[in-house]
Amino acid sequence: MPTSIRRGAIPAPWFFPVLLVGLVLAGGEAAAQTADRVVTTAGALSGRVTATDANEVQVEDRTGEIKKIPVDQIREVQFGAEPAELKSARSMLLRGRAADALEELGKIGANDLDGAEQILLDEVDYVRAAATARVALAAGADPREPGKLVADFVAKHPESHHAYDMQELLGDLLARAGRIDNALAAFGQLAKGPPAFKVRAASARAAMLLDQGKYAEALGEYDAAVQIRTSDEASAAQKRAAELGRARCLAQLGKPEEAITLVQSVIQQADPEDGEVLGRAYNALGQAYRAVAGKEQDALIAFLTVDLVYNKAPENHAEALYNLVDLWEKGANAERSREARSTLETSYPGSRWTKKLSAAKT
């Protein structure tokens, strides 16, 4: 049962009196008293977030009706009273710009959260912990410190609508720290969520194995993820991501042609505006082509597609640039190779791909 997170229930047309009182008492600050907004895969719902737990968020709409929204359909929960910087930081985090999110979070003034509701303070903790963790993961940095932050959040906020996301993040950090059993336990918690999270849990386990170079085992986990019986769209999206993981494994296991076919099918099914998934897909396609002799130009085109078309997600873009540096070099196009290198180093100085490139250079 979701926990109530606000002080008492507010009658149906709650926002009018609040707004009026706010206007009278606080002048311009009243503008902050706008409605909460839950952005879902199907659209957005405005109202007041009254309760959350790990599986759903409850929103009281303008008519006073309580709507329950499962977490696997939620893209973002925005709070009417939150500082603009927090909103912006969370948005950056969700778009893969974790370092920018941390910077944005730092702009929240000392007084901005005076008297703020607990859920907003929790939200700040969430963005800080998640962004710190994402920065560390992207940079291949020591995962211990961010791991503490995330573990702390998970322990303190089991009822947060971010609980599963944070479990997954915790698992990723533990895996990076080499604490495989603990990572598996974290992913196990993730698997307790709605169907889409079960798929994510299996995929997360697979990704961990893939990271360790255990391609056959990773493939098994990805297969398992794909075979989980589900019928909802959220799970279908997760399965498409798992298929891309499968493709990476197949390419590494000497079956690049199979991988190519698989990625192309994912590309056909994906939302053409879902740059994040398509970016990952074209990177996977590029990797698969790189495993086939004589297909370097196809690989180049795949990575260029990420570089020039689907370049919004930093991780995807950095991976594509890393590969382009090498492919242009091999194609005897030093100028373009340098350009790709320069973009990678200046745009993503902390990325693990930049570090990998520097390591290869030395």
Place this chain on the structure above:
Amino acid sequence: MARFHGGLRAGHGIGSILLLGGVLLGCVLAVLPLLGVDAGAVLLAALLQSEEAGAENGGNTETTTRRLLDALAEKRMDDIVIAVLDRVAADPTTSANFRRSLPLRRATALSSLARRESPGARRAAMLEQAAQEVDRCLAAAPTGDEAVAAYTQKGNLFVEQGRIKLAQAKRPGEDAGKLMAEAMPLFDGAIAALEAPPREPGAELPSPTNAEDAVLASLREVDARLAQLKNTSKEKEGNESSTAKKGRRPAKKSSTDVKAMERLEDRQDELRGELLQTRLLVGNAYFEKSRALPPGSAEWKVVVRASAERYRKLFEKYPKWGAGLYARYYEGRNYLVLAQAETVPEERRKLLDTALLTLATIRGLEGESGFVPTLRAKAVNASLECWLEEKVYEQFDDRLQRLSLANVPANRLDADWLGMKVRSAQLLAEKAEVLPADQKGKKPGMLRDAKKLATDVARHNKDFAREARALLEKLGRAAPDDDDDPAASFAAAFDVAAGALTAMQEKQAEAKGATAAGKPDEAAAALEAAGVERGRALQALQRALVRGDGVAADDLNRARSLLTYLLYDARRLYDAAAVGTLLAERYPNAKGARQSAKIAMASWQQLGRDGPAPWRAAAKTRCADVAALIMRTWPKEPESAEAAQIAVASAAESHDADRLVKIIGDVPRDTAKGAEVLLRAGGALWREVVERRRLPEDVRPAAEALAAWKGRAVDSLDAGLAAVPTAGVSPVAVAGGLARCQIAIEEGDQALAAKLLEHPSWGGWTVLSSGDAVAASGPLAENAATVALRFFIQSQQLDKAQQAFDKLEAVAGTGPEATAKLTNMYLAMGRDLQGQLEALAAAQGDAAAEAPAAALGILAGFEKFLEGVAKRDAKVASQMWVATTYLSLGSGSGSGSVVPPAKASAYLARAAEVYEKLLASSGAAPPGSADEIARFVPSIRLKLASVYRELGRWDEALGHVDWILSDPKRQNSLDAQIQAAELLQTAGEKATDNAASARFLREAIAGRKSQGGVAWGWGGIANRLARQAADPKAVDARAKFFVARLNVVRCRLALLAKPGQDRAKLLQMAFNDVAVTYRLYPDLGGDSFRAQFDALLKQIQKGRGETSPRGLAELDETPVAAS
């Protein structure tokens, strides 16, 4: 007032709107300066619009591919665009809609690529291919935007192809008339593709066959739909003559209708813009066509007038639109051109007046925004030409003078602006001279303005700089170096430098001309003046760089690049190398970086060759570094191959096999130069393999490494030989073929060896047998003869072997030097033979099993040939060869497993027998031949010493050596001394009598005196070579010095094994030998010698009881010990 949205989509720089003083002007700035050159890419935008409309059928992949293609086109990655298009075309799932767009996309990419090619066949072929793609598109009878884009592209391609022909016609030696005639149909084709044929107003439009009709068809369709929506009975028929838009939709339409009408009105605007643009292109195509005709001819006049006529009509229809105003300018420009070619004065003046009248509209434009200043400058510039011609100055009023004097940013100063300024200066100067008496007071101001304008032009050193300088001189003062002011900018100083550079180059050209004309004094004076200008340029650049704070990196790098060139020109090689290297290393993408890198490399190379002796070694290293940088940074450019050649020479000189391998991997293979580099590098690597194989086992590289190097050498040589041009024989190709042949011989691949040796163009034997006197002498001929001889003997082609043998003698020539040369060649061949036998002995696996049989085959061939020569050829040289080869066959230290010891001893004995026989005959020979043998006696005794050494007959061997060294002249023969020292060392190491062996070793170190002979020993040899050891150019002497020093140490260590020695003292002495050598010659002669010193030092350290000997590292840590 309605808006007008040009003709094309936003974001392409076309069709932006200017509302100027209440007048509506459609701006076509972005396309006009290029007129037809770049319009294809822009028009493609229209096509993309229609493609996007149909994109929903293609699925995600097509959507992505379209986006990718657009992004690639924007980034000018046209090569990748073509690669993507190839894939799309080959994909059976590509939708019909997308497939239809491919030819035009390909044509656009090819046109863009062609523009980046230098003029030539490749560029022409690309344009031709682009034209074919456009034709493919047109074959599908496109309509709407697609037709407009295709016909426009077609017209532009024709114009571009015509221009290429005209440019070609201007080159010296070309048949200008023929090329101009060939250009004509191209321009006619352009006109046909762009212009609609004449027809009655309102006449039915046929299916479009040109861009103008294609636009009109679309425009009429839109007009009709709009009229229908407006519910008017009046049919509008593509009324493009409307100069202003009608008022927006009637008030009582539904919102859907209103939106539809707005969309249609926007579309109408776009199409009108396209129509205007097409008609401008038509006018331009006529003008381009006129350039293919003799200026002033009747036909030429007709075409220029046709162009003017089209511009006139355009202006009359759109007098307040940007495109109309541009058309007006071009119309005036055409009258001016006609006037300049007119020979009848009255007609000429009329045309000039017409031009001035036409241009007056544009000269009178007010405002400083958008395209107005540029267009006005063009018109004023053209008008000034007329006024100067007619000597009419009054129309150049104060307003125009102010416009000319206005400061214009450097990046906007094109030929029209500069022309306007310089002609204004000329006009003012002329006007000042003819001022009426009552206006004389204005003269100083006019002249000041004239100077200011001329200085401005001269400083920018672009178009009209020469005219501006001439005017300044006429005005009584040279262009001032106004950057002397400390507050002056980087740009000002740079401008002065650029001006001085131009002046310097002019003076250099003048000097060249004077030299060619046999006027040395004038040449010297011009050179001196060039030097002065160079000094000015250098000083100005240094001032510019000092003021570089906040200046764009590109500009700074341009200055650095120029500085590099000037420093090199001034022979300040070290400075040129330093600046050029800095630029290449830190700013490889900068314009001029490649040229600077090349200059840096050339500078280091010259310093390495001719610079101060202490710098040479470092300069060579830097030269190799810059060469590697060039190869890495610009692998596809011609400079890379040149750099690779230098890198190969450097790596070969320093015996750096790994670097050679790297160069082979990096060198571009698809160029003629690349092939040469591969051959040089492959040959050098193979020589390294051969030489390193001969090293003592403790320092010899592992067999795997040698095999890998050999493999890379084979790859490199094969690739190089495959790419050798068929025409002409280069010595590099012959040498490469011989190196590859040696490898084939060694590998027992006789078929390949024969093929290589007798290759019809570069085969060593083919060249040697060609009868060409040049090919029959020199080191390459020597190499060819020895390789051929060896191969023919082994393959038992004894007739050819005899021919090769004769050629070898012929190559050696005659006279005393020939003997030594021939002996050296015998020795070289013998060494190769030994190496081959040793390689067979070292073979592993299946090859090992076959090695003895292969070796016996080789030996049988040699035995047969040698005995034949010994019997039938009594010449001393032939007998020497027989004996020397037997010596080689019998003395290979590592060939034991394939040359049985008994056979080896027999060969040595046979060698001794032949040598002794030769010696014996020296006293008994008939007159005439005795002298020849006498000349050989020292050499024979030297060989005998070797034979006896191999046979372990030390006293006999030393007896011969003592005899040789008893002659004071021969005592100074380094080779003899080395052989004596080697003999003593070997005797010391191998003699069974301990006392004798210790004596031999001490003599090997310190020398020996007996029977009047003086052997220096290794120590004495090293002392005599010590001075040369510091000279990197004295490669051979250096190598001998370090060998001698190593052998001193080896002898001391060998002494340790003899009874009764002071072990500690010997170890200390050996240590000191290494340490002193290291202190005095820290490079120790290169990596190979260094490794040998290191190994010996470790042996010494071990002998001293050190458990973890550190070798030379100990000397680095304890420099005191080293000293």
